[in-house]
Amino acid sequence: MIIIKSDRDLEAMRPACIVAGAVLDEVAAFIEPGVTTQAVDQFAAARMKHHGARSAFLGFHKFPCHVCISVNDQVVHGLAGPRQLQFGDIVSLDVGVVYNRYIGDTARTVSVGGCGLLAQKLMDVTEKALYEGIAQAVPGNRVADISRAVQEYVENSGFSVVREFVGHGVGRSMHEDPQVPNFVDGKSSPKLRPGMTIAIEPMVNAGLPAVKILNDGWTVVTQDGSLSAHFEHTVLVTEGEPEVLTWPERMLSKSRAL
Numbered sequence: 369m370i371i372i373k374s375d376r377d378l379e380a381m382r383p384a385c386i387v388a389g390a391v392l393d394e395v396a397a398f399i400e401p402g403v404t405t406q407a408v409d410q411f412a413a414a415r416m417k418h419h420g421a422r423s424a425f426l427g428f429h430k431f432p433c434h435v436c437i438s439v440n441d442q443v444v445h446g447l448a449g450p451r452q453l454q455f456g457d458i459v460s461l462d463v464g465v466v467y468n469r470y471i472g473d474t475a476r477t478v479s480v481g482g483c484g485l486l487a488q489k490l491m492d493v494t495e496k497a498l499y500e501g502i503a504q505a506v507p508g509n510r511v512a513d514i515s516r517a518v519q520e521y522v523e524n525s526g527f528s529v530v531r532e533f534v535g536h537g538v539g540r541s542m543h544e545d546p547q548v549p550n551f552v553d554g555k556s557s558p559k560l561r562p563g564m565t566i567a568i569e570p571m572v573n574a575g576l577p578a579v580k581i582l583n584d585g586w587t588v589v590t591q592d593g594s595l596s597a598h599f600e601h602t603v604l605v606t607e608g609e610p611e612v613l614t615w616p617e618r619m620l621s622k623s624r625a626l
Protein backbone atom coordinates (compact mmCIF):
# COMPACT_ATOMS: atom_id res chain seq x y z
CA MET A 369 0.00 0.00 0.00
CA ILE A 370 1.43 3.35 -1.01
CA ILE A 371 1.03 6.04 1.67
CA ILE A 372 0.21 9.49 0.29
CA LYS A 373 1.54 12.19 2.63
CA SER A 374 -0.73 15.05 3.60
CA ASP A 375 0.52 18.62 3.96
CA ARG A 376 0.59 18.01 7.70
CA ASP A 377 2.67 14.84 7.28
CA LEU A 378 5.08 16.79 5.09
CA GLU A 379 5.38 19.54 7.66
CA ALA A 380 6.90 16.91 9.95
CA MET A 381 8.83 15.00 7.28
CA ARG A 382 10.57 17.94 5.59
CA PRO A 383 12.68 18.78 8.67
CA ALA A 384 13.61 15.09 9.08
CA CYS A 385 14.95 15.08 5.54
CA ILE A 386 16.81 18.36 6.06
CA VAL A 387 18.49 16.89 9.14
CA ALA A 388 19.47 13.78 7.17
CA GLY A 389 21.02 15.97 4.46
CA ALA A 390 22.84 18.09 7.02
CA VAL A 391 24.28 15.05 8.81
CA LEU A 392 25.42 13.58 5.51
CA ASP A 393 27.17 16.86 4.66
CA GLU A 394 28.90 16.87 8.03
CA VAL A 395 29.96 13.23 7.84
CA ALA A 396 31.27 13.71 4.28
CA ALA A 397 33.39 16.63 5.50
CA PHE A 398 34.78 14.44 8.30
CA ILE A 399 36.24 11.90 5.83
CA GLU A 400 40.02 12.05 5.47
CA PRO A 401 42.93 9.63 5.14
CA GLY A 402 43.67 7.75 8.37
CA VAL A 403 40.25 8.07 9.96
CA THR A 404 38.65 4.75 10.92
CA THR A 405 35.15 3.82 9.85
CA GLN A 406 34.35 3.39 13.57
CA ALA A 407 35.28 7.05 14.12
CA VAL A 408 33.07 8.06 11.19
CA ASP A 409 30.15 6.17 12.70
CA GLN A 410 30.69 7.75 16.12
CA PHE A 411 30.93 11.21 14.55
CA ALA A 412 27.65 10.57 12.68
CA ALA A 413 25.97 9.49 15.92
CA ALA A 414 27.16 12.69 17.63
CA ARG A 415 25.89 14.90 14.80
CA MET A 416 22.48 13.18 14.83
CA LYS A 417 22.27 13.76 18.57
CA HIS A 418 23.29 17.41 18.07
CA HIS A 419 20.36 17.87 15.66
CA GLY A 420 17.92 16.10 18.00
CA ALA A 421 17.61 13.11 15.70
CA ARG A 422 18.50 9.43 15.97
CA SER A 423 19.71 6.84 13.50
CA ALA A 424 17.01 5.11 11.49
CA PHE A 425 19.44 2.30 10.70
CA LEU A 426 20.74 1.34 14.16
CA GLY A 427 18.73 -1.71 15.19
CA PHE A 428 16.79 -1.88 11.90
CA HIS A 429 16.77 -5.63 11.25
CA LYS A 430 19.46 -5.55 13.99
CA PHE A 431 21.84 -3.37 11.91
CA PRO A 432 24.69 -2.59 14.36
CA CYS A 433 25.84 0.89 13.24
CA HIS A 434 24.47 4.45 12.98
CA VAL A 435 25.30 4.92 9.30
CA CYS A 436 26.34 2.65 6.44
CA ILE A 437 29.97 3.11 5.39
CA SER A 438 30.87 1.18 2.26
CA VAL A 439 34.44 1.41 0.93
CA ASN A 440 35.60 0.79 -2.67
CA ASP A 441 34.11 -2.56 -3.81
CA GLN A 442 31.57 -2.42 -0.98
CA VAL A 443 28.20 -1.46 -2.46
CA VAL A 444 25.95 -0.74 0.54
CA HIS A 445 25.42 -1.70 4.21
CA GLY A 446 29.13 -1.56 5.09
CA LEU A 447 29.82 -1.83 8.83
CA ALA A 448 31.97 0.50 10.91
CA GLY A 449 35.13 -0.97 12.41
CA PRO A 450 38.90 -0.54 12.76
CA ARG A 451 39.50 -0.06 9.01
CA GLN A 452 41.44 3.12 8.30
CA LEU A 453 40.41 5.03 5.21
CA GLN A 454 43.25 5.43 2.73
CA PHE A 455 44.01 8.24 0.31
CA GLY A 456 42.31 7.34 -2.98
CA ASP A 457 39.55 5.17 -1.46
CA ILE A 458 35.96 5.98 -2.30
CA VAL A 459 33.42 5.78 0.51
CA SER A 460 29.67 5.50 0.19
CA LEU A 461 27.96 7.14 3.15
CA ASP A 462 24.29 6.33 3.73
CA VAL A 463 22.47 8.37 6.39
CA GLY A 464 18.97 7.67 7.66
CA VAL A 465 17.58 9.65 10.58
CA VAL A 466 14.38 9.68 12.58
CA TYR A 467 13.18 13.16 13.49
CA ASN A 468 9.61 14.32 14.16
CA ARG A 469 8.78 10.59 13.90
CA TYR A 470 9.63 10.72 10.18
CA ILE A 471 12.62 9.33 8.32
CA GLY A 472 14.96 11.11 5.94
CA ASP A 473 17.23 8.86 3.87
CA THR A 474 20.15 10.08 1.76
CA ALA A 475 23.50 8.79 0.53
CA ARG A 476 26.58 10.00 -1.30
CA THR A 477 29.94 8.56 -2.36
CA VAL A 478 33.01 10.68 -1.67
CA SER A 479 36.71 10.17 -2.27
CA VAL A 480 39.24 10.10 0.53
CA GLY A 481 41.46 13.04 -0.36
CA GLY A 482 41.11 12.37 -4.10
CA CYS A 483 40.83 9.33 -6.33
CA GLY A 484 41.61 7.88 -9.75
CA LEU A 485 39.82 8.81 -12.97
CA LEU A 486 37.69 5.68 -13.09
CA ALA A 487 36.48 6.17 -9.52
CA GLN A 488 35.70 9.82 -10.23
CA LYS A 489 33.77 8.94 -13.37
CA LEU A 490 31.86 6.26 -11.46
CA MET A 491 30.84 8.78 -8.78
CA ASP A 492 29.89 11.42 -11.37
CA VAL A 493 27.80 8.97 -13.40
CA THR A 494 26.01 7.62 -10.31
CA GLU A 495 25.16 11.12 -9.08
CA LYS A 496 23.94 12.19 -12.52
CA ALA A 497 21.90 8.97 -12.80
CA LEU A 498 20.18 9.92 -9.55
CA TYR A 499 19.19 13.31 -11.01
CA GLU A 500 18.03 11.61 -14.24
CA GLY A 501 15.78 9.43 -12.09
CA ILE A 502 14.54 12.33 -9.97
CA ALA A 503 13.55 14.25 -13.12
CA GLN A 504 11.09 11.43 -13.93
CA ALA A 505 9.38 11.64 -10.52
CA VAL A 506 6.37 13.54 -11.81
CA PRO A 507 2.65 12.70 -11.76
CA GLY A 508 1.48 10.68 -14.74
CA ASN A 509 4.78 8.82 -14.93
CA ARG A 510 5.26 5.41 -13.40
CA VAL A 511 7.99 4.19 -11.06
CA ALA A 512 9.44 2.34 -14.06
CA ASP A 513 10.13 5.69 -15.76
CA ILE A 514 12.52 6.49 -12.91
CA SER A 515 14.07 3.03 -13.16
CA ARG A 516 14.52 3.32 -16.92
CA ALA A 517 16.14 6.76 -16.73
CA VAL A 518 18.66 5.56 -14.15
CA GLN A 519 19.48 2.32 -15.94
CA GLU A 520 19.87 3.90 -19.38
CA TYR A 521 22.13 6.66 -18.12
CA VAL A 522 24.33 4.22 -16.19
CA GLU A 523 24.59 1.62 -18.94
CA ASN A 524 25.20 4.21 -21.67
CA SER A 525 28.11 5.37 -19.50
CA GLY A 526 29.61 1.87 -19.47
CA PHE A 527 28.68 0.90 -15.90
CA SER A 528 26.05 -1.41 -14.41
CA VAL A 529 23.21 -1.14 -11.90
CA VAL A 530 22.79 -3.47 -8.94
CA ARG A 531 19.65 -5.62 -9.09
CA GLU A 532 19.42 -7.05 -5.58
CA PHE A 533 18.86 -3.75 -3.75
CA VAL A 534 16.40 -1.05 -4.74
CA GLY A 535 15.00 2.32 -3.72
CA HIS A 536 11.78 2.50 -1.76
CA GLY A 537 8.94 4.56 -0.43
CA VAL A 538 9.85 6.23 2.86
CA GLY A 539 7.92 8.06 5.58
CA ARG A 540 7.31 6.93 9.13
CA SER A 541 8.75 3.58 8.08
CA MET A 542 12.04 3.23 6.31
CA HIS A 543 10.77 0.83 3.69
CA GLU A 544 7.31 1.68 2.43
CA ASP A 545 5.78 0.80 -0.91
CA PRO A 546 6.59 1.15 -3.71
CA GLN A 547 9.94 -0.41 -4.50
CA VAL A 548 11.99 1.83 -6.79
CA PRO A 549 14.38 -0.39 -8.78
CA ASN A 550 17.31 1.04 -10.71
CA PHE A 551 16.45 -1.19 -13.65
CA VAL A 552 13.37 -2.06 -15.67
CA ASP A 553 12.03 -5.50 -14.88
CA GLY A 554 8.96 -5.56 -17.11
CA LYS A 555 6.65 -5.95 -14.11
CA SER A 556 3.69 -3.60 -13.76
CA SER A 557 4.74 -0.47 -12.00
CA PRO A 558 2.71 1.97 -9.89
CA LYS A 559 1.74 5.41 -11.15
CA LEU A 560 3.40 8.33 -9.40
CA ARG A 561 1.01 10.59 -7.52
CA PRO A 562 1.47 13.86 -5.65
CA GLY A 563 2.22 13.20 -1.98
CA MET A 564 4.34 10.10 -2.59
CA THR A 565 7.74 10.23 -0.89
CA ILE A 566 10.34 7.91 -2.35
CA ALA A 567 14.03 7.23 -1.83
CA ILE A 568 15.69 7.05 -5.25
CA GLU A 569 19.10 5.44 -4.86
CA PRO A 570 21.21 4.17 -7.76
CA MET A 571 23.86 1.66 -6.72
CA VAL A 572 26.30 1.51 -9.61
CA ASN A 573 29.19 -0.89 -10.24
CA ALA A 574 32.18 -0.11 -12.43
CA GLY A 575 32.18 -3.77 -13.51
CA LEU A 576 29.43 -6.38 -13.59
CA PRO A 577 26.16 -5.94 -11.68
CA ALA A 578 26.46 -9.07 -9.51
CA VAL A 579 26.93 -8.63 -5.76
CA LYS A 580 27.40 -10.88 -2.75
CA ILE A 581 27.07 -10.44 1.02
CA LEU A 582 30.12 -10.89 3.24
CA ASN A 583 30.19 -13.22 6.25
CA ASP A 584 29.33 -10.33 8.59
CA GLY A 585 25.80 -10.76 7.24
CA TRP A 586 25.56 -7.14 6.08
CA THR A 587 28.29 -5.80 3.85
CA VAL A 588 27.33 -6.03 0.18
CA VAL A 589 30.31 -6.18 -2.21
CA THR A 590 30.69 -6.49 -5.97
CA GLN A 591 31.34 -10.09 -6.99
CA ASP A 592 34.08 -9.07 -9.43
CA GLY A 593 35.80 -6.74 -6.96
CA SER A 594 35.06 -3.66 -9.05
CA LEU A 595 34.37 -0.28 -7.45
CA SER A 596 30.81 0.71 -6.57
CA ALA A 597 29.09 4.04 -5.88
CA HIS A 598 25.77 5.00 -4.29
CA PHE A 599 23.80 8.26 -4.33
CA GLU A 600 20.38 8.72 -2.79
CA HIS A 601 17.79 11.40 -2.12
CA THR A 602 14.37 11.31 -0.53
CA VAL A 603 12.05 12.91 -3.09
CA LEU A 604 8.47 14.21 -2.89
CA VAL A 605 6.25 13.85 -5.94
CA THR A 606 4.29 17.10 -6.30
CA GLU A 607 1.77 18.43 -8.84
CA GLY A 608 4.76 19.93 -10.66
CA GLU A 609 8.51 19.51 -10.33
CA PRO A 610 9.80 16.88 -7.92
CA GLU A 611 10.91 18.27 -4.57
CA VAL A 612 14.21 16.88 -3.31
CA LEU A 613 13.62 16.75 0.43
CA THR A 614 17.16 15.77 1.46
CA TRP A 615 18.84 18.55 -0.48
CA PRO A 616 20.68 20.94 1.77
CA GLU A 617 20.36 24.48 0.40
CA ARG A 618 23.90 24.75 -0.84
CA MET A 619 23.55 21.78 -3.17
CA LEU A 620 20.93 23.44 -5.34
CA SER A 621 23.40 25.33 -7.49
CA LYS A 622 25.44 22.18 -7.95
CA SER A 623 22.46 20.25 -9.28
CA ARG A 624 21.72 22.93 -11.83
CA ALA A 625 25.28 22.76 -13.05
CA LEU A 626 25.08 19.01 -13.70
Ligand code: MG
Pocket residue numbers: 473535536567569600
Ligand atom coordinates in the same frame (compact mmCIF):
# COMPACT_ATOMS: atom_id res chain seq x y z
MG1 MG B 1 17.32 4.05 1.12
